[in-house]
Structures are given as structure tokens and as C-alpha cells.
Amino acid sequence: MSKFSVLILGSASATPTVNRNPTAQLININHHYFLVDCGEGTQLQLRKYNINFNRIHHIFISHLHGDHYLGLMGLLQTMHLLGREKELFVYGPEDLKTILDTHFKYSKSFLKYPLQFKAVDMEQSSTIFENDKLTVNTVVLKHKIPCTGFVFREKPKTRRINPKAIEKYKVPKYAINKLKSGTDFESPEGEIIKNNLLTHDSLPSYSYAFCSDTAYFEEILPEINNVSLLYHEATFLEKDKKLAKKTLHSTAKDAATIAQQAKANKLIIGHFSNRYTQLTDLLEEAKNVFENTELALEGKEFNIAESQ
Numbered sequence: 647m648s649k650f651s652v653l654i655l656g657s658a659s660a661t662p663t664v665n666r667n668p669t670a671q672l673i674n675i676n677h678h679y680f681l682v683d684c685g686e687g688t689q690l691q692l693r694k695y696n697i698n699f700n701r702i703h704h705i706f707i708s709h710l711h712g713d714h715y716l717g718l719m720g721l722l723q724t725m726h727l728l729g730r731e732k733e734l735f736v737y738g739p740e741d742l743k744t745i746l747d748t749h750f751k752y753s754k755s756f757l758k759y760p761l762q763f764k765a766v767d768m769e770q771s772s773t774i775f776e777n778d779k780l781t782v783n784t785v786v787l788k789h790k791i792p793c794t795g796f797v798f799r800e801k802p803k804t805r806r807i808n809p810k811a812i813e814k815y816k817v818p819k820y821a822i823n824k825l826k827s828g829t830d831f832e833s834p835e836g837e838i839i840k841n842n843l844l845t846h847d848s849l850p851s852y853s854y855a856f857c858s859d860t861a862y863f864e865e866i867l868p869e870i871n872n873v874s875l876l877y878h879e880a881t882f883l884e885k886d887k888k889l890a891k892k893t894l895h896s897t898a899k900d901a902a903t904i905a906q907q908a909k910a911n912k913l914i915i916g917h918f919s920n921r922y923t924q925l926t927d928l929l930e931e932a933k934n935v936f937e938n939t940e941l942a943l944e945g946k947e948f949n950i951a952e953s954q
């Protein structure tokens with residue numbers, strides 16, 4: 647069964663608290679796991695939600711503020727201690743490689759499994775991952791240090807075979823792939839059977855944009871246009887706009903305005919400042935601009951395919 651979901655592992659900005667963890671999210675696309683950001687304690691959150699570490703093959707780090715990557719070293723080490731053998735890909739700013747290498751050098755430790763580090767261009771958006779079903783693009787954000795978001799987009803899907811019609815028209819196996827791509831079937835006797843008699847329409851392609859730490863920045867709009875689900879940070883309320891400007895973060899209203907302009911189907915907000923005890927205030931502020939908004943709280947799983 648097809649699956650496209652986002653599990654929130656951390657929603658706090660800056661420091662972890664007893665109830666909230668710094669940023670990390672697990673994207674599940676047809677049971678392939680992608681970890682996005684890896685704040686302190688992420689491995690404990692993965693354990694809490696029964697995620698098998700071995701199924702994570704790709705880790706994306708948005709930027710080098712500690713609340714987005716300090717959990718990485720611990721997670722990499724635990725994967726080693728658990729006997730991981732499978733290759734792991736880590737994508738992030740070039741300097742992250744130096745940080746990792748420095749740790750391994752001075753701790754005189756190594757990893758049993760191959761770690762492939764992929765430096766991300768922090769100045770212009772690019773495709774950093776692609777397979778036959780999916781692309782992951784970066785989106786350059788506006789923050790105190792270089793920072794990118796990540797956009798996951800499913801490629802257009804093939805048409806779905808109608809087994810009853812295949813039987814009825816006696817379509818041989820070798821013709822199935824062509825039917826999926828939309829061509830008509832020509833029988834050995836020369837009879838043409840229209841494709842739409844043999845297949846159902848393809849399922850929609852879904853998308854998810856993760857916009858990590860950023861000031862309000864309209865230049866991201868073309869990159870996140872029409873996404874099924876948008877995560878946008880909302881560190882502050884409008885009443886603290888000055889702080890947002892100073893620290894290059896967004897308010898809940900900023901996040902909602904971006905969602906509205908990008909024509910996102912749904913918005914989730916996170917990276918909340920610990921100064922707010924009532925997160926509902928942030929939610930309400932966002933909903934006033936973009937109704938279909940939810941808080942990206944720890945343990946919440948957003949099923950993108952079902953959110954349409």
C-alpha cells in the first residue's frame with residue numbers, strides 16, 4: 647500500500663525541554679525512511695515511536711545551529727553499535743563533514759558501515775536525491791547562517807491496471823508495462839483496445855516541503871508551489887515580530903501567509919519558542935490567515951495522502 651507520511655520527533659526551538667525536543671522529523675514514503683534534521687535526543691524519540699534505525703538510509707540536515715544537528719553524532723554511533731552494515735547517506739552543509747571527521751578523529755572511533763556525505767549547495771536550490779518515484783530538492787532559506795529546506799515530490803505515477811479487463815481482453819503479460827504508460831493495446835490479430843478500457847487513472851502525486859529556520863522569505867514560493875503539506879517554522883507570535891526580525895525567524899502569521907501564497911493544501915507549524923506556554927495562540931494566529939493549519943507536535947503523524 648502506498649504511504650506518504652511525516653512523523654514529528656521534535657517541535658522546540660533552541661533548547662530541549664522535558665516535554666519537547668528540538669527539530670527532527672521522519673518522512674515515510676512507501677516505507678522508505680528519510681530523517682530530516684536531527685536535534686539532540688532524536689535517537690530517543692525514534693525509540694519512543696518504535697522506528698527501526700536500520701530502515702533510515704538518508705539523513706538531511708538543514709543547517710548547523712545545534713538544535714538541528716546535535717543528535718546526529720549520537721545516532722551515527724548507535725547505528726554502529728547496533729551492528730549496522732548498510733550504507734548511510736548524510737546531506738548537509740559542507741562544514742558538517744568537518745565536524746563529523748573531527749569527532750571521529752579525536753574519539754579515535756570509526757563506523758562499521760559506509761557513511762556517504764553529500765555536501766549541499768547552500769546558495770542555490772538543487773536536486774540532491776532522485777529515484778524512479780521521487781525527487782528531493784533543496785530550497786534556500788533566509789537565516790543567520792546558511793540554511794536550506796527540503797522538498798519531497800513524488801514523480802507522476804503510472805496508470806493502474808484493471809485485472810478484470812486484462813482477463814476479459816486476454817492481454818498478455820508482456821504488454822502490461824506499455825499499458826501503464828498509457829498506450830493502447832494491439833492484439834496479435836491487429837485489434838486495438840483503448841487504454842482506458844484496460845486501466846484506471848493513476849493516483850495523485852503528493853509532496854512535502856520542510857522549511858526549517860527562516861525569516862519570512864517570499865523567494866521560496868516557486869520551490870514550494872502547490873505542495874500537499876508544508877512545514878514552516880513559526881518560532882514567534884506577531885506581538886514578538888521584532889524578535890523574529892532580529893533572529894531571522896518567522897511568526898505564525900508569516901508561516902500562514904507563505905502557505906496561502908504557495909497554495910499549499912495544508913500547513914503544519916513548529917520550532918516554537920519556549921517563551922510561549924500556550925501553543926494554541928500560535929495556532930490561532932496562523933489559522934486566521936490559513937485555516938488548514940495544525941501544530942507539528944511530538945508524536946503526531948501527518949498522512950499526506952489522506953490530507954487531501
Ligand SMILES: [Zn+2]
Pocket residue numbers: 659660711713714859917
Ligand atoms: Zn533552530
Ligand SMILES: [Zn+2]
Pocket residue numbers: 709711789859
Ligand atoms: Zn537556526
